[in-house]
Amino acid sequence: MFANIRIVLVGTTHPGNIGATARAMKNMGLEKLYLVQPKIFPHPEATARAAGADDILNKAIIVTNLNEALAGCKLIFGTSARERSLPVTVVNPRQAAIQALSILSDSKFSENIAFVFGQERMGLTNDELLSCNYHIFIPAVENFSSLNLAASVQIITYELYMAHVETLPPTSQNHYESLASAENLELFYQYLQQVLITIEFLQPNNPRYLMRRLRRLFNRAKLEEREVNILRGILAMVQKKIEE
Amino acid sequence: MFANIRIVLVGTTHPGNIGATARAMKNMGLEKLYLVQPKIFPHPEATARAAGADDILNKAIIVTNLNEALAGCKLIFGTSARERSLPVTVVNPRQAAIQALSILSDSKFSENIAFVFGQERMGLTNDELLSCNYHIFIPAVENFSSLNLAASVQIITYELYMAHVETLPPTSQNHYESLASAENLELFYQYLQQVLITIEFLQPNNPRYLMRRLRRLFNRAKLEEREVNILRGILAMVQKKIEE
DSSP states (O other): OOOEEEEEEEOOOOOHHHHHHHHHHHTTTTOOEEEOOOOSSOOOHHHHTTTTHHHHHOOEEEEESHHHTTEEEEEEEOOOOOOOOOOEEEEEEHHHHHHHHHHHOOOOOSEEEEEEEOTTTBBSSSHHHHTOSSEEOOOOGGGEEEEEOHHHHHHHHHHHHHHHHHHHOGGGGGGGSSSSSHHHHHHHHHHHHHHHHHTSSSSSOOOOOHHHHHHHHHHHHTTTTHHHHHHHHHHHHHHHHHHH | OOOOEEEESSOOOOOOOHHHHHHHHHHHHOOEEESSSSSSOHHHHHHHTTTTTTHHHOOOOEESSSHHHHHHHHEEEOSSSSSOOOEEEEEEHHHHHHHHHHTTTTOOOEEEEEEEEOBTTTTTTTHHHHHHSSOOEEEEEGGGGGOHHHHHHHHHHHHHHHHHHHTTOHHHHHOSSSSHHHHHHHHHHHHHHHHHHHHTTTTTTTTEEEEEEEHHHHHTTTTTTHHHHHHHHHHHHHHHHHHO
């Protein structure tokens, strides 16, 4: 499902964490696992904790340094439990997932995205973090903020899956529904403006600024014909209720 | 922090999962752990996986049945990996967390909230699930949908913490981008639904279909925080005008 997304574990100490990572990945539809110099792997503890995600362990790619794991990756997120004063943008897992999915949905993007996790005790080194475009900071209480490695992977893969589920194209039927015509869109915008003036949300003498923002918003959504009809139906009911 | 929230593990088989649960709880500011008939506890493996959350293990309350663990609880969420045909509302972890926090923020609520997790292999029994007000279903791929027990606890405690953090006023420090938070979006959708029912555009007993289409539409637009504020402003004016 997420064929262009890699999970990269660097210098993992406990084989159990590798297995638990594989399970978390498989639960959420990820399959590409890269291991940079794992201390002990393969190992029965990894297989046990994978609990059926053996295929991901078997396909795992073992490399000797982070650069090898990142070859072919255009967007790289590094996780960090500690606050660092590095000049890199910090995002939370939800923001990272939304960003990753919106880039994957761009048909011009054909490279890979990596999520990099450091060694259990120390995390990623500053040098490793500087190979990343973004740092992910998992919100946690201040005096106990270091999560288990596989738990961190679980949260990030869960957010990816949630972002995926929430942006799923509705149903196969809808692919055949036509986008709204420019004329219909324009009629909708004019109707919207008129109703917003009626409810005194817009100043009649200066509706421009807010209307521009609203047009931008709805244009981004690429409205379908049926959706425009729903929105116009809502406006009609608002007008009717106010006139009652 | 979440003094009124209990994590209840029923019939846990592996002590490691109890330790990992304690760590996940402490990471996210929870402290009340109830164990219903754990197979092996205490145990060095639990302490090892707790990785410093020993205080939560030491304070854990061991009981002989679920009812004892739920005494004093008014709102009970039960996790379930399998689809069951029980007449209980199913929510995802994010919805559960938002609901739990909104109830906790009600000053009239002085009882407790429980999140109940079943045995590793079998999950909660139907009888146990019927003691719950809501079922939580963690979204996952269909043919590999059973998460590790402690990983499930981690996701739910993470969502609680996220819901808590995102209802805090933003600080100048945060690097948050302009995208609306999931919580704010959810509040907007709830407000939208309420207004659409008021104007009689939605049938109050069956708002699902149209709300799903509208969510899909706005999700596609990837709303920014400011846009959500504009939309909520419009809804507020509609409501005001109708009440006038």
